[in-house]
Amino acid sequence: MNRHLQQALQKAYKIPIPDQQEKARFMRTLPRSRISTWQFILTQIAYFRKWTLVLSMLFLLPALLGARHIDPDTLWIISSLIPFLGLLAVAESTRSAVVGMQEFEMSTRFSLKSVILAKMSVLGILDILILCCLIPLCHVSSNISLLQTGLYLLAPYLLTVNISLCLTRRLHSGEAIYSCMFTAVLVSTGSWLLHLTADFIYQLSYLHWWILLSVFLTGRMMQEIYRTVRQTEEYV
Amino acid sequence: MELVIDRVSKQYKNRIAVDRISIKLRKGVYGLLGENGAGKTTLMRMICGILKPDSGTISFDGMDVGEEDYRAVLGYLPQDFGYYPEFTGQDFLLYMAALKGLSKPQAKQKAEKLLQLVSLQDAAAKKIKTYSGGMKQRLGIAQALLGQPDLLVLDEPTAGLDPKERVRFRNLIRDLGKECIVLLSTHIVSDIEHIADTVLIMKDGQLVYQDQWTDGRGSLEDFYLQHIGEDNKQKHTFS
Structure with missing residues (x-):
């Protein structure tokens, strides 16, 4: 626009000072743009504790080293460490209750159940990806089939997640976290001791029992997730 | 803009926390008074969809409290967080x-x-x-x-604020009441006296008083103590 014309207009027309209350009233009438559920899930990733993600990724390190040096014990080391991966996922997903944020999270558009489901979904996918990397790495270093390797890693993970979810539902926040830690230590030690003292259960003849156990624990985990979500809010 | 609370009740084991409360709230500031355990926080938590009433309904402009759209217009400050x-x-x-x-x-x-x-x-x-x-x-x-909530529920909003901040927030809440429904609960009777258009008093889970409070009506504190009963009046005097 011509500069002179612009100045002339500025002189001729006095810009009114906006009335803040009128402005607020007007703003209230505008349609509110809102994020979609997918966008919400993605925003949740930004609020995960960094060390949860870093520690989860660190589980790949011993597997990588084991695969490189073809150490047959790698599978058993990873199998006894894997309960802690489950512990990390449960601890992060149920953190609202520990810090006392549920009251806020229950009254928002994406309520607590959405927060928990979003966290569980993201961490579940991350853990599946980690397991998908761990299984072939452990398979390379041990003399065991891919299916068996997968089952021996999956079972302690699922067992820890199942017990931890059950504990977080039944116990109060602080107690629940310590109980989950204890569970992870117990499953981890048990897994290692089983390998040392009852090696026969890892033979091919027991494979169907491992498959049954994994299917059962997966089913139970789904049930535990459902119960956990149901218990978080009265409106579910 | 209307919040309708219709015969809402909530019971914890043997104790009735909220007993068949019915009220319609429109634009303005509502001050909720009552002793500890009168059911104020339970009622507020039900209005915010945190607790589900055992009976009765809560809706805002036709949206039920359990709906996502209801929560989208809600702003809530809990007592403890x-x-x-x-x-x-x-x-x-x-x-x-x-x-x-x-x-x-x-x-x-x-x-x-x-x-x-x-x-x-x-x-x-x-x-x-x-x-x-x-x-x-x-x-x-x-x-x-x-x-930009249309329904603002504030449980003890001025707790922990210094006197200067308290006055500032009183004014803020009063301004917000011109645009939306503000329900606030507090133990500080003077806060309600200064900002609430309507005073609500709860006792034993029931709404025992609801009316507008004007300056000419005297001290709200005295009125409140009368309403919560003689026994409690003594309790308040001695505490």
Whole structure:
């Protein structure tokens, strides 16, 4: 626009000072743009504790080293460490209750159940990806089939997640976290001791029992997730 | 703009916390008074969809309390609350904005304005664990205002604030009452006397008084003590 014309207009027309209350009233009438559920899930990733993600990724390190040096014990080391991966996922997903944020999270558009489901979904996918990397790495270093390797890693993970979810539902926040830690230590030690003292259960003849156990624990985990979500809010 | 609470009840084991409360709230500030255990917080938590009534319904402009759309117009400040320890004041507001469904640019803009409104702009980048009680309370008020709520439920909003801040927040709440429904509960009777258009008094889970309070009616504190009974009056006098 011509500069002179612009100045002339500025002189001729006095810009009114906006009335803040009128402005607020007007703003209230505008349609509110809102994020979609997918966008919400993605925003949740930004609020995960960094060390949860870093520690989860660190589980790949011993597997990588084991695969490189073809150490047959790698599978058993990873199998006894894997309960802690489950512990990390449960601890992060149920953190609202520990810090006392549920009251806020229950009254928002994406309520607590959405927060928990979003966290569980993201961490579940991350853990599946980690397991998908761990299984072939452990398979390379041990003399065991891919299916068996997968089952021996999956079972302690699922067992820890199942017990931890059950504990977080039944116990109060602080107690629940310590109980989950204890569970992870117990499953981890048990897994290692089983390998040392009852090696026969890892033979091919027991494979169907491992498959049954994994299917059962997966089913139970789904049930535990459902119960956990149901218990978080009265409106579910 | 109307919040309809229709014959709402809530029972905990043998104790009736809220007993068949019915009320319609329209634009304005409503001050909820009552002793500890009168059922104020239970009623507020039901209005916010945190607790489900055993019977009765709560709706805002036809939207049921369990619906997502209802929560989208709600702002809530709980009495006791925690926060993720690694959060800064700004992180907290952005996180709450995401839960309220605000887009990132909207959230950033709104968070900045609200931090200014509650005088926390200089502490926005500091971790909440370093905040004083009053600062945390101000941050709680700021999150309740995210997303331009039509229904604002504030449980003890002025608790922990210094006298100057309290007066400032009273004025803020009074202004908000011109645009939306504000329901606030407090033990500080003078707060309600100064800002509430309507006074609600709860006793033993029931709403025993609801009316407008005007300056010419004398002291609200005396009136309140009369309403909660002689036994309690003595309790209040001695405490």
